[in-house]
Amino acid sequence: QITLKESGPTLVKPTQTLTLTCTFSGFSLSTSGVGVGWIRQPPGKALEWLALIYWDDDKRYSPSLKSRLTITKDTSKNQVVLTMTNMDPVDTATYYCAHRGCSGGSCYSGYWGQGTLVTVSS
Amino acid sequence: QSVLTQPPSVSAAPGQKVTISCSGSTSNIGKNYVSWYQQLPGTAPKLLIYDNNKRPSGIPDRFSGSKSGTSATLGITGLQTGDEADYYCGTWDNSLSAGVFGTGTKVTVL
Numbered sequence: 001q002i003t004l005k006e007s008g009p010t011l012v013k014p015t016q017t018l019t020l021t022c023t024f025s026g027f028s029l030s031t032s033g034v035g036v037g038w039i040r041q042p043p044g045k046a047l048e049w050l051a052l053i054y055w056d057d058d059k060r061y062s063p064s065l066k067s068r069l070t071i072t073k074d075t076s077k078n079q080v081v082l083t084m085t086n087m088d089p090v091d092t093a094t095y096y097c098a099h100r101g102c103s104g105g106s107c108y109s110g111y112w113g114q115g116t117l118v119t120v121s122s
Numbered sequence: 123q124s125v126l127t128q129p130p131s132v133s134a135a136p137g138q139k140v141t142i143s144c145s146g147s148t149s150n151i152g153k154n155y156v157s158w159y160q161q162l163p164g165t166a167p168k169l170l171i172y173d174n175n176k177r178p179s180g181i182p183d184r185f186s187g188s189k190s191g192t193s194a195t196l197g198i199t200g201l202q203t204g205d206e207a208d209y210y211c212g213t214w215d216n217s218l219s220a221g222v223f224g225t226g227t228k229v230t231v232l
Contacts (some may be wrong), residue, residue, distance in 0.1 A: 046124050047210050049221035062220050096166055108172035110155045115166050
């Protein structure tokens with residue numbers, strides 16, 4: 001059974017750096033074709049893709065946020081960490097992590113965490 | 123900010139059918155598989171369709187997906203009150219080298 005859970009601060013101040021941790025179970029991030037991604041959703045708005053890290057440490061970022069994002073993995077701890085610098089109130093959102101499985105050209109996110117709401121306010 | 127375009131809302135009576143379109147481009151839908159997600163109020167997105175038209179275990183066959191060119195479509199037949207939710211399409215964009223989602227569609231059961 002695959003599960004993921006996001007953790008981190010619920011409130012950050014403008015200009016601060018946000019660090020979110022995704023702790024997962026039921027799969028290994030050292031298995032070929034496996035990745036973990038981050039997606040966010042501002043209140044009442046659409047999903048926005050942020051970043052993705054694969055089993056081989058290949059990393060991909062949203063072009064519009066690339067300068068502010070860093071994604072890393074700790075395979076031994078079954079964790080993926082996302083950092084976002086220079087937080088602004090517009091970054092207020094629910095942040096989700098999701099498992100991504102790839103095989104023969106097919107990739108999809110079948111398992112998502114419950115999400116964590118991060119509010120940016122002074 | 124969304125790269126994929128969906129209608130803001132669709133509605134129909136219980137038992138009827140709705141379709142949701144997802145319009146993209148040659149760099150995303152045109153070259154990659156499409157997934158569809160259902161998001162019930164206050165919950166995380168749930169995978170409904172992957173690889174354009176495949177359903178994960180446990181998803182009823184009332185939900186179907188298709189793709190043609192740079193557009194994809196989600197169909198829901200036998201509409202139920204429990205289907206009231208937001209629906210999102212998603213895929214990979216080769217030009218952006220990033221994932222992309224649709225603008226989202228709210229389904230209302232009249």
